Amino acid sequence: MTNDTTMTTATSAVPTAEPLTLPCGVTVKNRFYKSAMNEALAGRDCAPTEAHVRLYRAWARGGAGVLVTGNVMVDHTQLGEPGNVAVEDERDLVMLRRWAAAGTENGTHCWMQINHPGRQSPVTINPHPLAPSAGKIDGEYGHFFAEPTELTRNQIRDIIRRFANTARIAQKAGFTGVEIHAAHGYLINQFLSPLDNHRTDEYGGSLANRARFLFDVFDAVREAVGPQFPIAVKLNSSDVPIAVKVNERNDAPGGFSEEESIWVMKQLEARGVDLIDISGGTYAKPVIQTNGGAVEDRRRGVYFTDFARRVKGELSVPVTLTGGFRNAADMNRALSEGITQMIGIARPLALVPDLPNCIIRDGWQGSVDLPRVTTGIKPLDKAFGGILVISWFELQMHRIARGHRPNPHIGGMRALLFAIKQHGPAALAPRRRKGRQ
Numbered sequence: 001m002t003n004d005t006t007m008t009t010a011t012s013a014v015p016t017a018e019p020l021t022l023p024c025g026v027t028v029k030n031r032f033y034k035s036a037m038n039e040a041l042a043g044r045d046c047a048p049t050e051a052h053v054r055l056y057r058a059w060a061r062g063g064a065g066v067l068v069t070g071n072v073m074v075d076h077t078q079l080g081e082p083g084n085v086a087v088e089d090e091r092d093l094v095m096l097r098r099w100a101a102a103g104t105e106n107g108t109h110c111w112m113q114i115n116h117p118g119r120q121s122p123v124t125i126n127p128h129p130l131a132p133s134a135g136k137i138d139g140e141y142g143h144f145f146a147e148p149t150e151l152t153r154n155q156i157r158d159i160i161r162r163f164a165n166t167a168r169i170a171q172k173a174g175f176t177g178v179e180i181h182a183a184h185g186y187l188i189n190q191f192l193s194p195l196d197n198h199r200t201d202e203y204g205g206s207l208a209n210r211a212r213f214l215f216d217v218f219d220a221v222r223e224a225v226g227p228q229f230p231i232a233v234k235l236n237s238s239d240v241p242i243a244v245k246v247n248e249r250n251d252a253p254g255g256f257s258e259e260e261s262i263w264v265m266k267q268l269e270a271r272g273v274d275l276i277d278i279s280g281g282t283y284a285k286p287v288i289q290t291n292g293g294a295v296e297d298r299r300r301g302v303y304f305t306d307f308a309r310r311v312k313g314e315l316s317v318p319v320t321l322t323g324g325f326r327n328a329a330d331m332n333r334a335l336s337e338g339i340t341q342m343i344g345i346a347r348p349l350a351l352v353p354d355l356p357n358c359i360i361r362d363g364w365q366g367s368v369d370l371p372r373v374t375t376g377i378k379p380l381d382k383a384f385g386g387i388l389v390i391s392w393f394e395l396q397m398h399r400i401a402r403g404h405r406p407n408p409h410i411g412g413m414r415a416l417l418f419a420i421k422q423h424g425p426a427a428l429a430p431r432r433r434k435g436r437q
């Protein structure tokens, strides 16, 4: 945190302090939406641990209205990254209950993010990935991912059932909502994107067909959890390469476009979604792996604001904009302008877990400066850039889970060694395709 704090009195006029009622009737206490970050805290059994409990207790006490968990996989054999939790039956119900109880302390909502990686599952942890269509991932990281098998209709039906079952177990365990991960190049995003989906059956081709998998998943989850349980969907604004000017319109040729994304959002609204979490990140330029730290943050500002402005007139369902929020002024502006109804924040909460309290209660007006993570060795930074950044933030989450304060001065080399110690050499495989967030 920077030291330029100006203390102001927190009042109910603070836009971030306003409660929000969702379409399902549930009210969340304020506008802070802790976005999903894979905690990398599960062992080989993919079960949640006491460390999850302690981490989420710290965040719940930190004052956010909603905490979204890191992505929880619907299948133990199909993980997106080492250290993922997977929930496909009730074997871990006791620990899930403890996790949910900690995350819902202090009147906080704790929602489980549910995901399937599709082909974006590193070969070091999954030699047999599944995807809408066969075809190896190209580009410089291609060799980290095995060639996936095209899903059969039965396998598609099985995965839809798995999403619903994981949501049902989350609800039974005491999580107070779920977020379906349809962004960042994972399975649902692969179905949506014509760059990944070459199917010729009812799940491929037209937009309605490409979106069918998401809608089937959504409907199955809604049926499993009932009408009064919040369901959010995290969706990419498009297959847009995150260009130098992140908010410029720049659809990837032949990819999932902004128009298509808005159409999907409208359909989700009609189906009863409670919140759309707008995100992005594609092959060409990743959102969080560029590692520019605070300098880059200041240049870019809040991500996807232009897209959120386009969405504003089109939807009545609440939106949360995620990425780039570092100070109260930007948050208040985005809320007052009406381009978002919640403030999605990920990395700053790994450094300042009580940021919502600092802003709402203490009136903190400073800015969370993310450091530029480096090993000090250029070729290493270049080779492991994305993993370096993600491991660094995972290390901070592990510190919080062990009862320590986050330490912004930790170097990149320590983060890399930490990742290898936690997960073995698999830690060094890219967690997401280059260009996907």
Ligand SMILES: Cc1cc2nc3c(=O)[nH]c(=O)nc-3n(C[C@H](O)[C@H](O)[C@H](O)COP(=O)(O)O)c2cc1C
Residues within 6 Å of the ligand: 035, 036, 037, 038, 039, 069, 070, 071, 113, 181, 184, 234, 279, 287, 288, 322, 323, 324, 325, 344, 345, 346, 347, 348, 389, 390, 391, 393, 394, 437
């Ligand atoms: C360590 C780490 C893990 C992440 N894991 C997930 C995840 O499991 N699911 C997800 O939707 N996004 C994930 N993200 C992306 C964040 O939710 C968020 O979209 C991104 O960091 C931009 O927001 P920020 O600028 O506030 O950090 C992760 C980000 C980081 C740094």
